[in-house]
Amino acid sequence: MDNQVEEIKRKLDIVNVIGRYIPLKKKGRHYTANCPFHGEKTPSFMVSPELQIYKCFGCGKGGDIFTFVQEFEKVDFKEALEELAKLAGITLVRNDALTASEAHRKKLLEINAEVCRFYHYILTKHPLGQPALKYLTDRGITSEIITKFKIGFAPRDSQVISAYLLSQKKFVLRDLVDTGTFGANRYGRPGVYDRFSGRLTFPLMDYRDRILGFSGRILPPEFQPGKAPFDGAKYINSPETELYHKSHLLFGLNFAKDAIRTQGYVIIVEGEFDMISPFAAGVTNIVAIKGTAFTTEQLELLRRYTDTLVLGLDSDFAGNSAARRSIELADSMGFDLKVLSLAPRFKDPDEAVHGDLPFFKKQLENPLPIWDFLINSAVAANDPSTIKGKKLILATVLPFLTKISNSVIRADYIRKLSLEIGSSPESVTQELGKYSAAPAAKLSIPVITAPVKPAAVPTKKLRLIQYLLCLILSSKNPPVVAAKVLATLPDLFKEVPLYQKIIDLLTKEPFDGIENFHRSLPAEIQPTFQAAYLKGLSYNFTSENRRREIKTTVSSIRIFDLKNQLKNQSQQIALLESRGDEALLSVAEKDYNKTLHQLLELESART
Numbered sequence: 215m216d217n218q219v220e221e222i223k224r225k226l227d228i229v230n231v232i233g234r235y236i237p238l239k240k241k242g243r244h245y246t247a248n249c250p251f252h253g254e255k256t257p258s259f260m261v262s263p264e265l266q267i268y269k270c271f272g273c274g275k276g277g278d279i280f281t282f283v284q285e286f287e288k289v290d291f292k293e294a295l296e297e298l299a300k301l302a303g304i305t306l307v308r309n310d311a312l313t314a315s316e317a318h319r320k321k322l323l324e325i326n327a328e329v330c331r332f333y334h335y336i337l338t339k340h341p342l343g344q345p346a347l348k349y350l351t352d353r354g355i356t357s358e359i360i361t362k363f364k365i366g367f368a369p370r371d372s373q374v375i376s377a378y379l380l381s382q383k384k385f386v387l388r389d390l391v392d393t394g395t396f397g398a399n400r401y402g403r404p405g406v407y408d409r410f411s412g413r414l415t416f417p418l419m420d421y422r423d424r425i426l427g428f429s430g431r432i433l434p435p436e437f438q439p440g441k442a443p444f445d446g447a448k449y450i451n452s453p454e455t456e457l458y459h460k461s462h463l464l465f466g467l468n469f470a471k472d473a474i475r476t477q478g479y480v481i482i483v484e485g486e487f488d489m490i491s492p493f494a495a496g497v498t499n500i501v502a503i504k505g506t507a508f509t510t511e512q513l514e515l516l517r518r519y520t521d522t523l524v525l526g527l528d529s530d531f532a533g534n535s536a537a538r539r540s541i542e543l544a545d546s547m548g549f550d551l552k553v554l555s556l557a558p559r560f561k562d563p564d565e566a567v568h569g570d571l572p573f574f575k576k577q578l579e580n581p582l583p584i585w586d587f588l589i590n591s592a593v594a595a596n597d598p599s600t601i602k603g604k605k606l607i608l609a610t611v612l613p614f615l616t617k618i619s620n621s622v623i624r625a626d627y628i629r630k631l632s633l634e635i636g637s638s639p640e641s642v643t644q645e646l647g648k649y650s651a652a653p654a655a656k657l658s659i660p661v662i663t664a665p666v667k668p669a670a671v672p673t674k675k676l677r678l679i680q681y682l683l684c685l686i687l688s689s690k691n692p693p694v695v696a697a698k699v700l701a702t703l704p705d706l707f708k709e710v711p712l713y714q715k716i717i718d719l720l721t722k723e724p725f726d727g728i729e730n731f732h733r734s735l736p737a738e739i740q741p742t743f744q745a746a747y748l749k750g751l752s753y754n755f756t757s758e759n760r761r762r763e764i765k766t767t768v769s770s771i772r773i774f775d776l777k778n779q780l781k782n783q784s785q786q787i788a789l790l791e792s793r794g795d796e797a798l799l800s801v802a803e804k805d806y807n808k809t810l811h812q813l814l815e816l817e818s819a820r821t
């Protein structure tokens with residue numbers, strides 16, 4: 215298997231592999247992107263084709279193609295291996311059977327696929343599905359869309375499907391129940407009942423087209439002929455199972471992901487039809503969260519494709535506290551949030567697409583910034599001419615305004631809000647103070663994330679040493695540059711043993727290109743090397759600029775050392791003066807002057 219891992223690594227280029235998931239930009243000898251693993255708006259994620267590694271300077275994640283696929287797709291090593299083997303066109307030699315839980319999950323996926331085929335057949339081919347089909351046609355859903363989304367209908371009589379799955383397909387009862395679609399009959403009756411019976415069914419697929427569960431919509435009474443219409447919840451979903459986790463699923467993501475990437479934003483809607491109708495009308499960068507609030511997991515999924523969300527939620531969502539929390543969540547994760555404004559003409563995207571498609575598309579081109587939307591909807595929901603109304607508006611909007619980090623933008627919205635409620639901006643600002651939360655902890659970006667022992671080295675000097683290491687490693691001929699630096703500052707890297715090791719290997723062993731050097735490093739040094747090398751590349755210096763930076767940094771370090779030396783020497787002088795030791799004093803003073811002279815010389819050379 216190790217051989218195959220190496221073979222896959224040889225066949226695949228990390229730039230192509232990662233480029234399939236996120237857009238990469240070429241910058242000199244490396245590629246950059248907004249990190250898919252943490253929220254950011256300026257790229258700190260780097261991919262190096264030379265070393266075949268990636269590294270994020272924001273969150274510290276890094277590795278090779280295997281770790282990337284594992285992290286990105288949230289799969290284990292074996293699954294990543296399978297996927298990359300497929301990509302590389304290599305057939306894996308399997309010497310290990312599926313684990314019990316893998317086999318069980320596989321079985322559940324098989325049942326779900328079979329159930330989906332069955333429901334779809336009933337809807338599209340069987341008389342039992344005709345009323346449901348008519349309902350869809352009346353809603354403007356074409357047969358093409360029904361096929362693409364594998365929409366189906368679950369017959370009222372649960373026996374039909376369970377008999378098919380048990381006797382014909384030879385699945386076992388236990389597994390049927392484990393899919394969540396079926397429940398064991400109660401009161402001692404044998405067999406299972408179908409949770410979705412009598413409902414229109416939508417398979418809930420993950421972004422890899424695997425069916426994890428279903429949602430079912432009740433049909434209006436006029437489409438339920440012959441039987442007493444039942445009136446359960448309008449929509450129901452599969453319960454949580456080994457496969458299906460509501461908080462992780464975005465309906466339609468498997469169809470929308472490519473368009474989200476190319477369009478640069480995703481439209482988020484509430485229900486299945488809100489997703490399907492715009493999709494059928496050509497607006498394909500759209501997913502449904504199946505509810506009014508989104509979760510961290512859903513946002514993490516979306517972040518793989520974009521950092522801009524356009525919310526096409528129901529018109530009253532700003533008043534919903536769960537929705538407000540999810541806006542806060544998305545904002546804190548660094549998403550840019552906009553709102554597709556359809557009110558008061560339309561209640562939701564489905565209605566708008568069928569009511570006035572050009573209007574829908576036009577609104578989509580001009581989404582409202584989230585802050586405008588929040589102010590507008592709070593003002594619309596409360597009477598700004600009354601004291602009570604003003605208070606409610608402020609209480610709704612101010613918690614959000616405290617989140618705006620840009621003070622100019624915040625001041626603009628304070629002005630807008632004060633105009634809307636007829637107060638002065640000063641009094642609104644004063645109110646705002648009451649809501650100011652503690653500022654979110656800023657993500658610090660260490661230059662090098664590998665452990666160093668900084669206690670002995672002053673922070674400022676450590677930063678300079680790190681910077682110098684980055685510059686040396688990213689230069690065209692690292693051993694030569696390192697030797698030049700060492701000629702002036704021979705002991706510099708001794709302050710950080712890990713760096714000293716890298717410099718030693720660089721200058722004392724024959725150098726055969728940065729790729730071979732990287733490969734030859736002991737495993738415990740590799741992360742530090744990778745971080746420093748990639749950080750160095752990320753500065754994108756021309757050779758000349760790099761040379762100048764190295765020179766300046768070397769002299770900064772010397773100045774730092776000389777200043778320290780001066781401090782020590784002057785303490786020494788004070789001590790000798792108090793003792794009255796004239797002989798030593800004059801030597802010390804000479805030394806002091808010599809140091810001072812060097813310092814002045816260096817400092818004047820810099821200006």
Ligand SMILES: [Zn+2]
Binds near residue numbers: 250274
């Ligand atoms: Zn990151």
